[in-house]
Amino acid sequence: MNRIGVAIRVAVAILACSACAPRAQALIIQTEFLGGAPQATAVGGGDLQTIFEAAASVWESAILDPYTIDISYGWAPVGGAQHVLLAQGGSSNRETSGQILFNNDTTLGHFVWFLDPDPLSNSAYGALTEESADLGGGEINVGRTYSGFSSEVGADVLSCLMCSDLFSDALHEIGHALGMSAANFDYIAQSAGGTIDITASLPFSGTRLQLVSNFEVSAHFDNSDVLAGTVMGGRGGYGLREYLSAADILAIAQLSDFRDIQLDPVSRLPVQAPEPSTTALLICGLGLLAVWRRGSRQATERRYGARSTSTQSGSPPPLFPGGVNVCVPVLENVPIVVVAEVVGSNHCA
Ligand SMILES: [Zn+2]
Numbered sequence: 504m505n506r507i508g509v510a511i512r513v514a515v516a517i518l519a520c521s522a523c524a525p526r527a528q529a530l531i532i533q534t535e536f537l538g539g540a541p542q543a544t545a546v547g548g549g550d551l552q553t554i555f556e557a558a559a560s561v562w563e564s565a566i567l568d569p570y571t572i573d574i575s576y577g578w579a580p581v582g583g584a585q586h587v588l589l590a591q592g593g594s595s596n597r598e599t600s601g602q603i604l605f606n607n608d609t610t611l612g613h614f615v616w617f618l619d620p621d622p623l624s625n626s627a628y629g630a631l632t633e634e635s636a637d638l639g640g641g642e643i644n645v646g647r648t649y650s651g652f653s654s655e656v657g658a659d660v661l662s663c664l665m666c667s668d669l670f671s672d673a674l675h676e677i678g679h680a681l682g683m684s685a686a687n688f689d690y691i692a693q694s695a696g697g698t699i700d701i702t703a704s705l706p707f708s709g710t711r712l713q714l715v716s717n718f719e720v721s722a723h724f725d726n727s728d729v730l731a732g733t734v735m736g737g738r739g740g741y742g743l744r745e746y747l748s749a750a751d752i753l754a755i756a757q758l759s760d761f762r763d764i765q766l767d768p769v770s771r772l773p774v775q776a777p778e779p780s781t782t783a784l785l786i787c788g789l790g791l792l793a794v795w796r797r798g799s800r801q802a803t804e805r806r807y808g809a810r811s812t813s814t815q816s817g818s819p820p821p822l823f824p825g826g827v828n829v830c831v832p833v834l835e836n837v838p839i840v841v842v843a844e845v846v847g848s849n850h851c852a
Contacts (some may be wrong), residue, residue: 507532510782515672523710526645529563529564529567529568529569529763530562530563530564530565530567530568530569530570530571530572530573530621530761531563531570531571532559532562532563532571532572532574532677532786533557533571533572533573533574533694533803534555534556534574534575534576535573535574535575535576535685536551536552536555536575536576536577537575537576537577537578537602537604538577538578539577539579539604539607540578540607541618542578542605542606542607542608542610542616542730543579543607543609543837544611544615545615545616545618545666545669545848546615546616546617546618546634546657546659546663546666547616547617547618547619547620547627547656547657547659547666548618548657549618549619549620549621549622549662550620551576551577551578551618551669552604553620553622554618554619554622554669554670554673555576555603555642555673556621557622557669557670557673558622558673558677559673559677560623560695561568561676561746561747561768562677562678562681562747564765564768565747565752565764565765565766565768566629566681566752566755566756566761566763566764566765567764567765568761568762568763568764570597570761571638572597572598572599572600572601572680572681573599573600574600574601574603574677574680575601575602575603575671576602576603576604576605576606576673577604578604578605578607579604579605579606579607580606580610581604581605581606581610582606582608582610582613582614583606583613583614583672584603584604584605584606584614584672584675584676585604585676586600586601586603586676586680586684587602587604588601588604588680588686588687589601589602589675589837589851590692591682591687591688592687595689595759595760596687596688596689596759596760597682597687597689597759597760598680598681598682598684598687598759599800601679601680602760603673603676603677603679603680605669605672605673609781614667614672614676615663615665615666615667616667616668616669616672617663617666617667617668617669618669619668619669620672622670625649625744626653626655627652627655627656627660628649628650628651628652628653628742628744629649629650629651629652629654629742630649630650630651630730631647631649632646632647632648632649632731632780633646633647634646634647634719635782636729638710638711638712638729638750639710639711640701640707640708640710641707641709641710641711643707643710643749643753643766644749644750644767645729645730645732645733645748645749645750646730646733646745646748646749646750646852647732647746647747647748648732648743648744649743649744649746650742650743650744651693651742651825652742661816663741664741665741666741667693667739667740668739668743668744668745670744671734671739671743671744671745671746672739674745674746674747675734675737675745676734678734678751678755679722681755681757681758681759682754682758682759683699683723683735683754683755683758684766685721685722687722687758687759688849689758689759690722690758693757693758694714694722695724696831697713697714697716698712698713698714699711699754699757699758700709700711700712700757701753701754701757702757704762705753705756705757705762705764706753706764706766707753707795708829710750712724712730712750712753712754713725713728713729713730722735722755723735723736724736724737724750726738730750732745732748732749732750733745733748733750733751734746734747734756735750735751735796744766747768749766749767752764752765752766753766
């Protein structure tokens with residue numbers, strides 16, 4: 504990079520830091536990239552670090568309570584995606600440290616990733632669909648999904664019939680880390696009835712969010728009905744990007760005792776054309792742009808499956824007392840791939 508380029512990046516960093524200063528009072532997801540080899544069969548041309556940071560920025564724009572969580576992430580042959588709670592605590596009992604791994608093997612039936620080279624632009628996807636429902640506490644958004652790849656994406660993406668959007672899955676796994684985890688003590692207590700019930704300290708109190716029927720071993724919304732479009736439903740699918748819904752944000756706030764939340768983070772984005780005086784704001788807005796994607800569904804080529812599992816040879820996930828959230832891919836007409844066996848683990852359903 505030449506001197507001008509360096510100067511620009513330094514200026515951008517300073518402006519971004521200044522513009523985003525209020526974020527110091529909001530959720531901070533401190534990330535550490537663990538490395539690992541990128542998946543050879545992944546398409547799209549993007550990279551895990553960019554995508555994961557973008558997903559983290561979306562959650563940071565939704566949770567405004569001051570709180571810092573450490574999340575390490577990387578590539579590993581885990582079949583799908585996996586969250587591990589490493590530590591939890593505090594007066595509100597939140598996860599304080601977690602690890603998230605994304606599959607990098609090329610085994611048939613395991614996740615093949617779409618690596619969006621520009622995840623915050625959402626330009627790889629087609630139409631946005633927002634859905635809402637009254638689940639007992641007034642009408643709330645229950646889905647923000649983008650469907651279909653745009654004509655801008657390459658032939659490799661269009662030919663990848665089983666590719667999963669890693670950005671959507673990063674949002675999903677971070678959601679586990681923020682509280683929707685079978686290893687989280689508050690989740691265990693609050694999910695005992697099979698739902699997450701929003702209480703009076705939050706907007707839309709009385710809302711009842713249905714968990715999968717096997718909620719004892721999973722930490723996901725029931726994606727067979729009204730919550731099908733939620734990030735924490737974990738439905739996924741070809742040509743589909745799932746963005747944070749109000750239901751996702753409310754559930755995390757309820758579970759981890761967050762009170763200052765933004766149920767439609769998109770509305771916080773700058774809407775005016777850039778001007779010199781607003782450059783810093785715009786830069787900050789680029790970070791928040793992640794929120795700006797949703798769409799309707801298409802037929803899905805694969806779904807997550809809730810299954811008891813056994814350990815995949817050569818890639819045993821670490822066993823932690825708190826358990827693991829494992830997202831296991833299940834392809835229709837393809838044998839279930841068993842990925843991990845962990846006491847108290849969660850499997851995407
Ligand atoms: Zn999951």
